Amino acid sequence: MSDNPNKDICDMLIKLGEHERDVNGIIYKYHAYRKAAKALEAYGKRVESGAEAQKLSGIGPKIAAKINDFLQNGCDEDIQGSSKEIEQETSPTSERKSKKIKKDDKKDTSSNHHNNKSNIEASSTDDDLIEESFDKIYGMTKIDVMYLKIKGIKTIGDLRNNITIAELNEAQQICLEHYDDLRLKISRKEIKKFEKLISQSLKKLSNVNVEIEICGQFRRRIEECDKIDVLIIDMKTKSTDSDAERKLKKSMKIIGKTLLAEHIIKKSLALDGSYFAGIVNLEQSSPYRLMNLHVVPKDQYVGVLFHLTGSEQFWERIRLHCINQGFILSSRTLCRIGQTLVPGLPIKIKSEEELFDYIEYPYVEPKDRQ
Template identity: 25%
Template sequence: MVPEAQRIFTGLSLYFFPNSDANKVRKRRIEKAKEYGAVWTKVWSNNVTHVIVDNKMTYQEVTKFLKLDTLPPEIIVVNETYLFDCISYHNLLDPKARYYEVPGMPTSSTVVEVAKLLPSELSSLNSSLPLKPAKNDIQILDTPSASVESGDVHQGQNDPAQDNLLSPANGTPNEPENISFGYNDELSAIMKESQSLKHIPVDLEDEDDTASLANSESDSDDDSKGNPSTKPKKSWQENFQCMDKHDGANTDANPNSETIEILQQMSEFYDRIRDQWRTLAYRKAIASLKKQSQRVIFQEDAVKLPFVGHRIAAKIEEIALTRGLRRLDNAKLDPHDQVLQMFMKIYGVGISQASQWVQQGYRTLKDLEKSAKLSTNQKIGIAHYDDLQLRIPRAEVEHHGAVVRDALRQMDPEFQVTVGGSYRRGALSSGDVDLIITRPGADARSLNISAIGTLVPKLESAGFLVAALAKTSKDTGSKWHGCSKLPTSDVWRRIDLLLVPWDEMGAALIYFTGNDIFNRSIRLLASKKGMRLNQRGLFKDVMRGPGRVKVTDGILLEGRNEKRIFEILGVPWRPPEHRIC
């Protein structure tokens, strides 16, 4: 039990409907109520103070089962949401609020007035207002589960009300398969304004979650971690993210959609401060939640999911119970953190430089322009800060790609330009424009001469490429990073020209399409199979020395055909729009 001062349900006798812990979610609800001081009343009696009704049940189903015309007015009847909201506020809330109503519940003045009473005021009512006798003078009724366990047979056993709750096969309560805890806009608004959640711990770090990423996906070779009794055991390869379809659809219909949304904001927060490991930890946890068919509420359930550590599991429980996350709220309210995030959005600025500027007392972009020592790229990033923060609509991404494609084909009709990144995955908007450039038979050197030597100067003179931010040559490929601007617009956009030799195009498409979780997964799978996958191709027999330092590149299995790489690895073909992990 929680400390005595936090036992807000002390003195309450709760009757659940259905009054059985056979359902896993209801069992957890009952356990939580007992932790906070409540007594679970398994047999109906005049000691009951509250009836907690599953959200999918009605008031009439309760009264029909109990053989009552109506429940005694001194008994408070609420839906399942009430308990967790009380725990969230660490206080007993008004049970007559509309969002705690059970469908079909009468709204007589007597019921409303009694519902206003606090539990401490109910003791006198219990002695002065006798429980209305059930029909046939039956004063006490067992629940169906209690009847079966004891072997007793009650009058009215074949009553339709009981038939609704009993399975014909074994006489046990029929449990709805997907009981979820409903949430509503009014309650969410109140929760966000609440300042009474001091009892909820705030974890500023997630060490165990980031550390858990060191374990490979294949270590989780028993799918029963997520759903113990619904799926057969998977082979080790089936546990990899790349083996499943991830199209990003139906997120709103997911029972964990509210939790996913808040965890996504935490992931974006860590992404902004360049904490790639925590970003990845949250994204992997989100991917696990998206696969669940029931709402995950408690920490002990969340930690059983693949790639969910104890700290993120605690945050999942906090979100499920409070509709919010204090860690995220604190991050949003911290003025220094807001300044840090603003500085880190400047092109060419990392967390180290941004933190240094904050420590030096800079608070605005104008402060930096006036006094800070800035590189050329940082000056460009500040001058066009607002433009470079904007998402680029899909149609505009296409337009940028068309400008480059037309210019290349004027040079050589065989040039091919593929728009990669989130655009290729079907996103409606993108953060930048990734253009993969190749030509049949071309190697890295010829692409550099054509694209970097001729194309870039041509587009600069036309006013399309307005700034060169970086040029890199690595792994026999080349990249040109800069900014572009359409002739009909003054808005600057980030653009990357990715030069890929023809024989490496298939592997490059995988690499430059993403997303990063999908890429990590398929590359890890290749490693587990004794192969190596990078942006140049899929290799076997790669020799490594101490510390897994690569000694030889190995033998190339496939580089040009994207689908063939999937086939060799035994991964079902996943079109780009199914790689949204």
């Protein structure tokens, strides 16, 4: 994008999209940011404001607001703040070491450093509390939380009273409506009932051939779960098929429509290719739950099963171990890194035990992948 007059803005949007995909796991936002970046690149001239950017196809009010901030401040402060939080999570001592050096070099300003540090820590704690209160609003990221805070929206009560100002999308409004239900834990018994309903429903379909497995906290044998993660294996599709993506999208569309028509899924939150999210409840008097469905080709079943089972902390430990062993582990495949540092073709893996063997890591039972 060397001839792109909006290159700096596009880079910022792509970075945000990759953060949503890699850290938050929100694929549809990743695609939204990339679509916006492509629209800016195709525009051919420098945008002067968020309002101008919003006139382009593929750029909505929220992305336009981020672009406006970027243009006004010279850098996106919200993005920088989010990046700092991520760095602190991966290297918790780095900031403290930096502050200690500054304190030693400038002893006469030590009291100011102490006060600043206290303010930062207090602000961080406040941000954590705000973010925690919004964690059941679908697609709500750290950056979204920062924007709400700027607008004075710090609690669910504030959000309910300022839906227009908050610019919530339809999915987020649904989650806000059922917020109290979505905070409740889900028993294994209830999840098993959903598993049976989905399995019975999909077996009746003649145009898809799938198998299902419940992943996430349920597969880790946790007694009370936060949400329901359903892995759907498309037995007719391989990742090497020339039209694999089209097949998976078609299967997901059929499955989503079927589960909505049979009122197993009550409300749709997102449909992005082979991913579907919705709100479910067993009976009219039962609490609403969040359900995520992932359709995958049969040859990527093991990789996705592994990714959707362990906690984020466990996944990160294994991913880093793989890098040290000369592998790249993605949410779907395991590839060996070649001499040119370019990942090779995906390794054919038939089971999780085989995956652990390949990366030379002792097998960990699903219940211990915390």
